[in-house]
Amino acid sequence: MKELGIYIHIPFCIRKCNYCNFYSVQYKTELVERYISSISKEISSFTGSSDYYVSSMYLGGGTPSLLELAQLYPIFALISEKFYINENCELTIEANPKTVSAQKTKDWHILGINRVSLGVQSFNNDELFVLGRLHKAKHVYSAYESIIKNTTDNISFDLIYGIPEQTTDKWVNSLKKAIELKPKHISTYCLSIEKGTPFYDKRNELHLPSASQQRKMYYLGLSLLESSSYQQYELSNFSKPGFSAKHNVACWEGKEYIGFGASAHSFYQNKRWANFSDIHQYILYIQNQKKPREFENKIAQREYITDRIFLGLRLIKGINMAEFKKQYNFNIQEEYKDVLRKYQKENLLIIEDNFLRLARKAYFVSDEILSEFV
Ligand code: SF4
Incomplete structure (x- = not known):
């Protein structure tokens, strides 16, 4: 399960x-x-x-x-x-x-x-x-x-x-x-x-x-x-x-979730959707037995992978790149060679024991670095 x-x-x-x-x-x-x-x-x-x-x-x-x-x-x-x-x-x-x-x-x-x-x-x-x-x-x-x-x-x-x-x-x-x-x-x-x-x-x-x-x-x-x-x-x-x-x-680890209620987001079985933010519209759709969805998209494998990196790097332990490769057949070190080189040189990204993580001094400027992986 x-x-x-x-x-x-x-x-x-x-x-x-x-x-x-x-x-x-x-x-x-x-x-x-x-x-x-x-x-x-x-x-x-x-x-x-x-x-x-x-x-x-x-x-x-x-x-x-x-x-x-x-x-x-x-x-x-x-x-x-x-x-x-x-x-x-x-x-x-x-x-x-x-x-x-x-x-x-x-x-x-x-x-x-x-x-x-x-x-x-x-x-x-x-x-x-x-x-x-x-x-x-x-x-x-x-x-x-x-x-x-x-x-x-x-x-x-x-x-x-x-x-x-x-x-x-x-x-x-x-x-x-x-x-x-x-x-x-x-x-x-x-x-x-x-x-x-x-x-x-x-x-x-x-x-x-x-x-x-x-x-x-x-x-x-x-x-x-x-x-x-x-x-x-x-x-x-x-x-x-x-x-x-x-x-x-x-x-942050890319597990699935379902959101119920106005403006709630879901990520489930390779799909992403969001409910209407407007409570009245939300109620009206439900009353009319319609799904109250503002959007619903299938997620492409590449999109899921970039999300996993973007969110995974928010965790202090970082991302286990060997595990990642095994799970998604995606080599972070190869695919993001230039980004990694740039930020490793500035001591903002660290690769250690197969884990990729942000350096402590990068925590406050993480947005800029993480956006490079999207
Ligand atoms: S209005 Fe204030 S209490 Fe209500 S959700 Fe926003 S921050 Fe929270």
């Missing part, structure tokens, strides 16, 4: 954060009910092979933690009816600290959720305000306590650096506060100003840290996390031993 990941998109938020370009709409009970009913229909009508077991399921958003047990339960019931769920399946829910209550954390335990990804972003209330976040630092502490007590200790924190007006000291301070709580996993993301966000509209007024400050923040974070016994396993992800995010690692 083959591994499969399942992603469920819950696109509801109380309000839009200033930096966010994920697909989300305002929470309205009536719309949530119609959406749950549509997503249930999408899951029920999925016809796939029985050669798979689900090794991870991820509820992302939006703010999945806004939903109550009665709203989440039908989704979980259908997934376990339809798919074979592995007993060690990693079951993650994304949560906004302000929406976490004792009752919800108990409900998550009932549902079998065994990992919570908490959108902490910063421990500095001024920065949280600038980001337009719903919560304050005190909500992180109460949410964390409640999750540990009632759901799981497998908790991940998302943190952002490069926030307007942020200094290196402020970033380090936030990160230290995160480390003090000893979550099993920490992700650090550099703020990027994306089109269509409130930050983009006032980008010329924002006092953002310079690129060299951002770089300093990234590497300071990396050293601080390492000295606190977090292992870096991906460019932005760090965990205590044995607690890397199975769902994400499977995607």
Whole structure:
């Protein structure tokens, strides 16, 4: 049997954060009910092979933690009816600290959720305000306590650096506060100003840290996390031993996944597809018994291979080139001779024991290097 990941998109938020370009709409009970009913229909009508077991399921958003047990339960019931769920399946829910209550954390335990990804972003209330976040630092502490007590200790924190007006000291301070709580996993993301966000509209007024400050923040974070016994396993992800995010690692390693819900993406049996981002269009198509797909493509072998390299190099261990050749009959060293030579000369790419990986100093400029493999 083959591994499969399942992603469920819950696109509801109380309000839009200033930096966010994920697909989300305002929470309205009536719309949530119609959406749950549509997503249930999408899951029920999925016809796939029985050669798979689900090794991870991820509820992302939006703010999945806004939903109550009665709203989440039908989704979980259908997934376990339809798919074979592995007993060690990693079951993650994304949560906004302000929406976490004792009752919800108990409900998550009932549902079998065994990992919570908490959108902490910063421990500095001024920065949280600038980001337009719903919560304050005190909500992180109460949410964390409640999750540990009632759901799981497998908790991940998302943190952002490069926030307007942020200094290196402020970033380090936030990160230290995160480390003090000893979550099993920490992700650090550099703020990027994306089109269509409130930050983009006032980008010329924002006092953002310079690129060299951002770089300093990234590497300071990396050293601080390492000295606190977090292992870096991906460019932005760090965990205590044995607690890397199975769902994400499977995607980076080219394993298959199915996404249900508006804007969800899938990669399954040599095809890639994406559902409509617009929730109303998504619901309408499901109601009319049509697949809610924005696109669906067959993936050519070469495209799959370049994706595997692009994503595989995000992992700190890199790519085992001998394995790769055996699996895909593709010799990376031969096919990308010039690219490898160029970046090896600059000490940005390393080949060691048959593994191709990024050098530490290349982590912050990885986009430029990875784009050479596409
Ligand atoms: S809570 Fe998350 S998904 Fe919702 S607007 Fe903020 S960043 Fe975006």
